[in-house]
Amino acid sequence: MHDLVGLCDCGKALEFGGAGSGANRELRCDCGRLHDVALEASGWAAVAQLTPERSVPVAGFSRELRAAADAERFWFTFPLRGDVALPVHVLFSRAERTAEVKAADLKVRHFEDVDLATDARRQWIGWWQSTHRPHRSRGPSPVVPRRVGRLPVSLAHRRPAQPAGR
Numbered sequence: 001m002h003d004l005v006g007l008c009d010c011g012k013a014l015e016f017g018g019a020g021s022g023a024n025r026e027l028r029c030d031c032g033r034l035h036d037v038a039l040e041a042s043g044w045a046a047v048a049q050l051t052p053e054r055s056v057p058v059a060g061f062s063r064e065l066r067a068a069a070d071a072e073r074f075w076f077t078f079p080l081r082g083d084v085a086l087p088v089h090v091l092f093s094r095a096e097r098t099a100e101v102k103a104a105d106l107k108v109r110h111f112e113d114v115d116l117a118t119d120a121r122r123q124w125i126g127w128w129q130s131t132h133r134p135h136r137s138r139g140p141s142p143v144v145p146r147r148v149g150r151l152p153v154s155l156a157h158r159r160p161a162q163p164a165g166r
């Protein structure tokens with residue numbers, strides 16, 4: 001069985017397999033992008049790509065972490081609302097083992113004991129999924145505040161046009 005190869009957005013081929021243990025690992029391309037690869041039934045597969053960025057939006061991120069000597073900044077996309085993928089920003093210090101993650105207009109989330117930037121993404125998504133239950137779940141959620149305004153209403157609920165008179 002040969003290693004699976006994937007393509008980075010920069011066009012470079014990456015080997016996902018090889019020696020090592022664990023269900024997932026982080027690969028860094030020469031271009032700086034990070035790839036979160038996971039061992040799935042069919043073999044190693046890319047789960048996510050984190051793209052380096054020069055700066056994160058300043059608002060919300062802590063001054064300490066932004067000032068860390070080894071601070072790295074990445075972004076990835078996540079379907080925060082509906083199916084539209086929005087950018088999520090990661091500020092990470094390997095030395096501090098600390099990451100801060102901010103998506104859209106949400107508050108920055110702070111994570112400790114983070115060894116990899118891709119782990120920060122996994123932890124953030126875990127947090128997001130734990131606080132945002134599917135809409136079909138019943139009862140009020142204790143975590144998600146009730147939103148003001150109307151929920152989206154399906155067009156199917158519109159009154160059908162009157163049939164032509166007989």
Ligand SMILES: [Zn+2]
Nearest residue numbers: 008010029031
């Ligand atoms: Zn690359």
